[in-house]
Amino acid sequence: MKILVVDDDSSICRLIELMLTKNYPQAHVKTTFNGAHAIEMIYEEIFIPDIVICDFKMPELNGIQTAAWIKNWAHSKNKAIAFLLVSSSYNPQNDAFAYIDDFMKKPFHFNTLIHKTNYLKTQAANHLSKRTETAPCL
DSSP states (O other), rough: OOEEEEEEHHHHHHHHHHHHHHOOTTOEEEEESSSSHHHHHHTTOOOOSSSSEEEESSSOHHHHHHHHHHHHHHHTTTTTOOOEEEEOOOOOGGGGGGGGEEEESSSSSSHHHHHHHHHHHHHHHHHHHHHHHHOOOO
């Protein structure tokens, strides 16, 4: 499993990275400081995550803008990337869920992060298996 953590607060990135690597020792976790850099990593195929955990309030692009770009890119490449939006101040409206798969309020507990990650891991696996089942035979 590959996870990309996006937050302009490096201490939050490090904390989430430590939590995830403790619970998922085989996971490949990368961190970045803003949505534009996350998009660059994915677009240039430097790192294609299964799950993105992203802060809402960041410079350049906010979490919803980042999610929209990543989800559209993933759809165009027939890939599944699950997206968890994290925020202390933002409460997503229905339209935001067109791009995000789940939401977590800051501050959060370790168990909540792991529960949400497990949920998204399952969602991504189900999404990929559905695409495989419906893929045309060549």
